[in-house]
Amino acid sequence: MFIGAVVLGVFPRDWMQPANLKPASQLMCRVIVLLTLALVVYAASINDIAVATSTKTCAFHRQLRAQTHSTRIATDEERLQASDLLLKIKSVIADITHQMDLAIKKRIQVGLNVKQFEEWVDDTLEQFAHFSPALMYDPMFQALVKNHKDYLELANILYDPALRKTEAVLKFQELLVLHLGAIHMETMRSLFDVLGLNALDLQFFQSTSFRIWIAFAKYWGNASDRWTLFVLRKLRIELSNDVEVALHLVAVKGLSKESYAHEVMTELFADWASDPDKAKAVRLILLPRVIARNEPCQNVWRAFASFLKEEHRK
Structure with a gap:
């Protein structure tokens, strides 16, 4: 448009309609000139747009290449840092394993420095907190975790009857499950796979501190109900006796909404229904929350009532 305005302003008007031409020819000349100017302006504008684009x-x-390059380097750096950190974990666990192994051979109380271990765990968690969450899902990172055979050796040592009831071992187990588990859910599952806990029966849970696994179930209840259910299934016999804890996991955590909780709830209901004292305890614990219109508790209340009706019909 700017070019067209300049052309029309510089050249005389007679140039567009010469006097020696007929009126029809003058009109045709004017049209040709205007079309030419329009084409010039259009071509110039297209070129400007193309250059800008x-x-x-x-x-x-x-920018994209720079971001991709930066992300790739950052990921590699995180992997390297995580690998170093896992090696430190391996070293600490190997040291504890050695102490326990000596204690088994000498049949003496384990001399673990629990305070020092707690400080080390806090420091480890603080370092892990700086890593990207995506790192925890990284196959290479999880492979690093699973390759730490010390975990498996440690698990085998913890089975020894001479150590199962010592306070130091119970404290260590609690720290291992709760604090190292706090690093990330997927990492904890990898550790449990290494330890072989998924293949174990109730014997393992009965041989360790019950409060550890209850605390673990409560701790992860908000993050992973399915994982809570795994612990709940393993502890079903103990939970049947501890109605309050079981209802905390099933009702308060809202597991009753989920279809996959049905099997565990049915097993618990069967245990409670067979014992009048437990059935009474369920009612005493749930009723105030039902009155307060707590939806998960209302769901459990209805489910338990329906179960009792079905049992009565049989």
Whole structure:
């Protein structure tokens, strides 16, 4: 448009309609000149747009390449840091394993420095907190965790009857499950796979501190109900006796909404229904929350009532 205005302003008007031409020819000349100017302006504007678009596209691709390169380097750095940190974990666990192994051979109380271990755990968690959450899902990172055979050796040592009831071992187990588990859910599952806990029966849970696993179930209840259910299934016999804890996991955590909780709830209901004292305890614990319109507790209340009716019909 700017070019057209300049042309029309510089050239005389007679140039567009010469006097020596007929009126029809003058009109045709004017149309040709205007069309030519329009084409020139259009071509110039298209070129400007193309140049601008090309510049923006190149800038975008440069930025994208820079971001991709930066992310790739950061991920590699995180992997390296995580690997170093896991080696430290391996070293600490190997040292504790050695102490326990000596204690088994000498049949003496384990001399673990629990305070020092707690400080080390806090420091470890603080370092892990700086890593990207995506790292925890990284196959290479999880492979590093699973390759730490010391965990398996440690698990085998913890089975020894001479150590199961010592306070130091119970404290260590609690720290291992709760604090190292706090690093991340997927990492904890990897550790449990290494320890072989998924293949164990209730014997393992009965041989360790019951409060550890209850605390663990409560701790992870908000993050992973399915994981809580795994612990709940393993502890069903103990939970049947501890109605309050079981209801905390099933009702308060809202597991009653989930279809996959049905099997565990049915097993617990069967245990409670067979014992009048437990059935009474369920009512005493749930009733105030039902009155307060706590939806998960209302669901458990209805489910338990329906179960009792079905049992009565049989």
